[in-house]
Amino acid sequence: MAGRLDLDGNPIKPITICMIGAGGFIGSHLCEKLMTETPHKVLALDVYNDKIKHLLEPDTLQWSGRIQFHRINIKHDSRLEGLIKMADLTINLAAICTPADYNTRPLDTIYSNFIDALPVVKYCSENNKRLIHFSTCEVYGKTIGSFLPKDHPLREDPDFYVLKEDTSPCIFGSIEKQRWSYACAKQLIERLVYAEGAENGLKFTIVRPFNWIGPRMDFIPGIDGPSEGVPRVLACFSNNLLRREPLKLVDGGESQRTFIYIKDAIEAVLLMIENPERANGHIFNVGNPHNEVTVRQLAEMMTEVYSKVSGETAIESPTIDVSSKEFYGEGYDDSDKRIPDMTIINRQLGWNPKTSLWDLLESTLTYQHRTYAEAVKKATSKPVAS
Ligand SMILES: NC(=O)c1ccc[n+]([C@@H]2O[C@H](COP(=O)([O-])OP(=O)(O)OC[C@H]3O[C@@H](n4cnc5c(N)ncnc54)[C@H](O)[C@@H]3O)[C@@H](O)[C@H]2O)c1
Numbered sequence: 040m041a042g043r044l045d046l047d048g049n050p051i052k053p054i055t056i057c058m059i060g061a062g063g064f065i066g067s068h069l070c071e072k073l074m075t076e077t078p079h080k081v082l083a084l085d086v087y088n089d090k091i092k093h094l095l096e097p098d099t100l101q102w103s104g105r106i107q108f109h110r111i112n113i114k115h116d117s118r119l120e121g122l123i124k125m126a127d128l129t130i131n132l133a134a135i136c137t138p139a140d141y142n143t144r145p146l147d148t149i150y151s152n153f154i155d156a157l158p159v160v161k162y163c164s165e166n167n168k169r170l171i172h173f174s175t176c177e178v179y180g181k182t183i184g185s186f187l188p189k190d191h192p193l194r195e196d197p198d199f200y201v202l203k204e205d206t207s208p209c210i211f212g213s214i215e216k217q218r219w220s221y222a223c224a225k226q227l228i229e230r231l232v233y234a235e236g237a238e239n240g241l242k243f244t245i246v247r248p249f250n251w252i253g254p255r256m257d258f259i260p261g262i263d264g265p266s267e268g269v270p271r272v273l274a275c276f277s278n279n280l281l282r283r284e285p286l287k288l289v290d291g292g293e294s295q296r297t298f299i300y301i302k303d304a305i306e307a308v309l310l311m312i313e314n315p316e317r318a319n320g321h322i323f324n325v326g327n328p329h330n331e332v333t334v335r336q337l338a339e340m341m342t343e344v345y346s347k348v349s350g351e352t353a354i355e356s357p358t359i360d361v362s363s364k365e366f367y368g369e370g371y372d373d374s375d376k377r378i379p380d381m382t383i384i385n386r387q388l389g390w391n392p393k394t395s396l397w398d399l400l401e402s403t404l405t406y407q408h409r410t411y412a413e414a415v416k417k418a419t420s421k422p423v424a425s
Pocket residue numbers: 059060061062063064065066084085086087111112113114131132133134135136151155173174175176247248249250251252257
């Protein structure tokens with residue numbers, strides 16, 4: 040760890056980071072990276088800590104003393120400002136960010152992604168502290184190309200679908216399509232952070248993740264989360280595979296996504312943390328433009344990879360079509376395609392993703408199988424109470 044240098048060859052000084060939402064999927068990987076590869080200290084804030092328990096106990100861990108967990112709900116906790124003041128940098132990850140909530144709990148979604156983030160921005164600005172705020176690729180909404188007729192040649196033109204931080208518009212559906220409550224709240228908090236930078240000199244970086252996936256993402260319904268809960272697609276499909284049920288393709292599984300391995304993405308965040316001069320004032324897409332698939336192709340690939348890692352043959356009909364109304368309820372809508380432009384992050388931080396979709400699914404599904412297969416078997420073999 041000694042002698043670590045930033046991208047300009049300067050020694051990296053140890054800092055204290057106030058990480059809000061540290062107990063979630065991204066937070067747990069970021070804490071792990073910071074503890075194992077850097078000398079930085081983390082004040083880890085969250086309402087849960089199950090996903091970082093392995094970093095907090097026991098006291099003999101080489102980094103004990105460098106990570107401190109604070110069980111705090113930022114909605115209502117007067118300790119928040121003090122913790123931000125104690126740190127050099129605040130990273131805000133806290134949010135409701137599962138699509139099943141956007142149209143069914145729009146108020147909670149808007150409060151979580153906008154109102155609850157306001158004091159964090161304010162305390163950073165007033166106390167002259169640097170902020171890395173987690174937004175989302177969903178702020179781009181739909182592509183311009185999606186409004187062209189299906190067979191229009193311009194749909195093939197990258198100008199009509201590649202998403203660029205500084206030039207692409209944000210295109211959402213109508214208000215009754217409540218799916219966009221999340222994207223719209225994230226867009227407004229981005230605008231607020233940006234304005235604090237412009238008017239009051241806040242040093243900020245905004246991250247727009249494009250479908251980061253890997254171990255510890257969300258939960259498996261009925262095992263470590265509610266039976267009726269609907270997590271993001273990786274966990275939905277993992278759950279179906281573990282239970283030997285068909286994978287559900289919403290509206291035919293035609294939407295396209297680019298998936299990036301969490302460990303590649305965390306490398307990008309570490310570069311932002313340790314190169315403030317290069318990261319401040321920027322909005323960064325963080326994704327893997329080479330890993331594009333339709334959701335149907337993702338289902339097929341996950342089925343194949345899961346068979347390989349579990350040694351179980353796939354079921355006879357591995358997928359089933361469901362309507363979005365049936366799966367998510369009224370007010371659902373979707374992003375059609377998400378290809379991140381990588382020019383800015385490449386220029387500022389020299390970062391590129393490495394892991395192919397096949398490889399990242401292989402390591403992630405190996406983890407899912409090892410972590411959940413026994414528990415699912417037990418849960419499904421329980422006799423039904425009469
Ligand atoms: N995973 C992705 O690919 C992805 C993509 C786009 C955007 N993001 C954004 O990145 C951030 C982190 O995402 P994630 O995938 O780790 O989600 P996650 O749900 O796993 O983590 C969010 C964490 O924030 C905590 N939290 C929520 N509200 C809180 C509150 N009021 N007080 C304290 N803690 C609170 C939750 O308990 C949770 O542990 C979110 O802002 C999300 O919108 C993630």
